[in-house]
Amino acid sequence: MAHNGDVPLAPLVAPGPPLDAEEAERWSRHLLLPDLGEVGQRRLRAARVCVVGAGGLGAPVLQYLAAAGVGTLGVVDDDVVDSSNLQRQVVHGEADVGRPKVASAADAVRRLSSRTRVVEHPVRLDASTAGLLDGYDLVVDGTDTFGSRYAVADACARRGLPEVWGSVLRTDAQVSVFWGRPPAGSGVVPVQLRDLFPVPPAPGEVPSCAEAGVLGALCGVVGSLMALQAVQLLTGTGEPLLGRVAVLDAARLRWREVPLVGRLSGAVPEDAPSPSGAREDDVPVVAAAALVAELAAVPAGTRAPVVVDVREHGERALVRLPASVHVPLAALLAQGDGRVPGVEDDAPLVVHCAAGVRSARAVAHLLAAGRRGTVRSLAGGVQAWVRAGGEVVRGTGPAPTTDAASPTGTAPTIAPTTDDAPRRRTA
CATH class of the missing domain: 3.40.50.720 (NAD(P)-binding Rossmann-like Domain)
Known part of the structure; x- marks a missing residue:
């Protein structure tokens, strides 16, 4: 919670003059x-x-x-x-x-x-x-x-x-x-x-x-x-x-x-520096176009990588990769053993966020914790995935029940815009 309920929230404004x-x-x-x-x-x-x-x-x-x-x-x-x-x-x-x-x-x-x-x-x-x-x-x-x-x-x-x-x-x-x-x-x-x-x-x-x-x-x-x-x-x-x-x-x-x-309670913004200094070029990465092709044709006898989304709930409600597992970065970092909730311990992983910063941090954490199996960061995140023509699910409805970190199993519905259309002018 952003406010300690034991401490009453003080009024923003002092009282004005008595009412007439x-x-x-x-x-x-x-x-x-x-x-x-x-x-x-x-x-x-x-x-x-x-x-x-x-x-x-x-x-x-x-x-x-x-x-x-x-x-x-x-x-x-x-x-x-x-x-x-x-x-x-x-x-x-x-x-x-x-x-x-x-x-x-x-x-x-x-x-x-x-x-x-x-x-x-x-x-x-x-x-x-x-x-x-x-x-x-x-x-x-x-x-x-x-x-x-x-x-x-x-x-x-x-x-x-x-x-x-x-x-x-x-x-x-x-x-x-x-x-x-x-x-x-x-x-x-x-x-x-x-x-x-x-x-x-x-x-x-x-x-x-x-x-x-x-x-x-x-x-x-x-x-x-x-x-x-x-x-x-x-x-x-x-x-x-x-x-x-x-x-x-x-x-x-x-x-x-x-x-x-x-942020002071564990949420990680997109531009937050990693304590380990991890960047996209410090960890194994996969290009968006390569991942699109890889997931479209998985060779016989091999395991398709599990796609792990480490963004926040509201971001995922806007757009998500199909069949991805949702584990917000703060929840993933809380796992000290390299495990990803809801995913087999040795499953190959591709971790993604919005632009590749948080996913690189997540991969660095998993590798340092001794994660077994292949772990890669999606270079450029969702933005690169969309540019590469990757399939996405858009809109404001709840995500499928693949949210391993949510007690309800679904991401919250966060509508993306306010009510007005793009600005129009009348001469």
Whole structure:
């Protein structure tokens, strides 16, 4: 877990001034809640939240945070409203088509809560604009591209800002809370987007919502949960999704929870240096094209190598090699005898990750531990496999029951994108 449950999570915001009579009436239902009450409402009135993305997820987040009484809401988006957005982006209406999303969303928030200050940021958040996050207490990421999502996550991690994150595609969704640099003594173990997805997928590897579709009402469900996470973090109430990913299969209306371990708790990022100094050229490797041909025609009387996937659960849910065995790197490194859970001790192995760094480390570990049989690293990882024309299983459904390190036997469903299609502009 990313938070020690024995230590209450401190509120992000100090209480603001006492509520006047009109405010007490407006938020009277909040004041009745023992955990929130008048002090919690004053924290919300003093809070400054930046919502990045005014689309399907940002829409309900903005509406519910404004309704909850958040004092300052920043809105970041460089897009304009398109008619295809209206199926899910309920903060906009037909009359807003062609308008900047930040302007349309800001008008809707002001109509809902005249006491909320709205700051419009009509830009795309990237390294050059990340400074706009300075001065906010919390960031909510409802962006629609991988570049934007990693830019938001990295900017929050550098600034020590907590981040509420959500994602939807088709009828699948997930929500979590990241905090890359929490305050010392907070009881929060650092965890961030790169612990869930160490590297962005290759272009074309994951379909957009324009290609795969998205259920509009699902955006409301997920956005509302993201707003709830924001309220809990701001006021220090409840148990936010730090170190946990809430996963929803809306088609079957089933929620699941997937633990997410931060780097300081054993997860290994793609660029982490190996203690042994192992690189791809330090261990036996096999080229992707050679492995494709090898698996397609196994000579009689020989054993096909077992393919072992050492990536994290979320990465595997995006794309995986058929019939591969899943053992996350941290779990494999915990085996000190060279064994791979679920695999015969002398079976030939090919270990893969996203780009070949973690698999090289895994192979070095197995060889040092005295692993019997052939052990090789897939040079270039999944990225090279795809370029070589290797068969893959894509999408957001659970993997087959070949996950030797998972207590349930399957990888969690982690939907890869947020709700919006690639950006479109209206003249």
